[in-house]
C-alpha cells in the first residue's frame with residue numbers, strides 16, 4: 001500500500017537545519033530502559049544460548065584444548081563472545097501513527113522527530129520491510145559465526161510504530177554490545193545509486209567516546225559491502241562514507257556505531273536488488289556480516 005506522500009521522508013538527504021544548543025551531559029546509558037509500552041518495545045531476540053550455532057562442530061575427543069574444557073557449551077566461531085545490535089530502520093506502521101512518530105525527542109542535545117516513515121521503491125516496497133528483512137538475514141549470519149545478536153525491533157507490522165531514535169541508540173549499551181549497525185535505504189533522485197556508510201561526528205558529551213572506533217567500524221563495514229560487490233554511492237562523498245552529527249541513533253550510542261544506506265530505493269537497479277531476497281541475504285547481509293566480522297576480530 002503506498003504511503004501518504006506527505007509523510008515520506010528521505011532518510012538522510014532531508015535534514016532540517018538544526019540549531020544545536022550548548023552541550024548537555026549525556027545521561028547514563030544505564031538509565032535507558034530498552035523500550036517501553038508507549039515507545040514500542042525493544043525486544044531482544046538474541047540472548048545467551050547453550051546450543052552451538054549452526055555451522056559449528058563440537059570439539060572431538062582426543063586432543064582436548066583448554067578452551068574446550070572450560071567452555072564446552074559456549075557458542076564457537078570467530079565471533080564467539082561478541083555482541084551486536086542491529087537496528088532495522090523505521091517501522092512499517094510509522095505512517096499510520098503520525099502523532100506518535102512526529103513527537104519530538106532528544107536526538108543529541110537538540111530535538112528531532114521520534115522517527116520517520118522511511119522511503120519506498122517506486123513500486124511501493126517499503127524501506128521498513130527491506131531493513132527488517134536484511135537485519136534478520138544479517139542476524140542469522142552473525143549468529144552462525146558465534147555472535148549474540150539483538151534487534152531494536154523484532155516485528156515489521158502496519159500496526160506497530162517506533163521505537164524512537166533515542167531508544168534505538170541507547171539500546172546497544174544496555175546489552176553491552178560491541179557494535180551497533182543501523183540499517184537503512186535511501187530515497188533520492190532516480191538516476192543516483194549505490195551505498196554509503198555514515199559515522200558519527202565528534203560531538204563533545206555525546207559521541208566523543210565512540211567516534212574514533214566508529215570511524216574504524218565504518219571503514220570495515222564499507223570494505224565488507226564493497227567486497228560483496230556493491231558500489232559506492234555516486235551522490236554522497238564518492239568514497240562510500242559520510243559523517244553526520246544530527247542523527248539521534250548515532251548520537252545516543254555508547255558503543256561504536258554506524259548507519260548504512262544500502263542503496264537508493266528510487267533507482268530502478270538498486271530497487272530491483274533490494275526487492276530480491278537473494279540479494280538481501282547473499283549480498284547486503286553478507287557484506288554487512290563480513291564488515292562487522294572484520295571490526296570485531298581486530
Ligand SMILES: [Zn+2]
Pocket residue numbers: 011089090118119127184185186
Ligand atoms: Zn531510513
